[in-house]
Amino acid sequence: MIPATYATNAYKLAQNLANRGDKGQTGGDDLTRPDFAGMLKQAVGSVVDQGRAAEAKQVAYASGKADVVDVVTAVAETQVALETMVTLRDKVISAYEDIMRMSI
Template sequence: MGSIPAATAASRYAATALGQPGDGTPAASGEGAQASGFGALLERAMSATVEAAKASDRAAMEAIAGGGDITSVVTAVARAELALQTTVAIRDRVIQAYQDVMRMPI
């Protein structure tokens, strides 16, 4: 399996989290221009990860109460797990890049 560059993975994840096409190009927004930059990307990714975890919890609680089906619970948990794995991978790449920069000779 091939490796996807971190920037491409991050932009695809952000696009998916925002409900945009997965080609990495942001779709036009009717609310005005969104904040851009790496910090904004990380903020949106973290928000999407938290929302996926909350949706997973809601689906599980609904199933426990007898109101939901197991398919929706498994789907929600899988999405939350994927979002968390992606966020951790991005964090690891950022830390690795920071450490590489710190090791550079002046």
């Protein structure tokens, strides 16, 4: 499932960060360093691609070339992926608000 894949990837990235030790930001040109913007772009792109695939199945069903079970499954998977993205967005916004409330 897609949400499980996101969770697994996030866990692996967190483990990589934890295992870096005290390198800090002086690590130089570390190509394996996790890129939040890239990860976010990939996740959003995946949801968009899944939505397009669901739409393609709906069109195929309308023209009689697909089974209704495939269409319902594709739409349900897209809905779960979108709900996961919205939940993650809400968590990021909540974390940002918590950080902004901290006193310096």
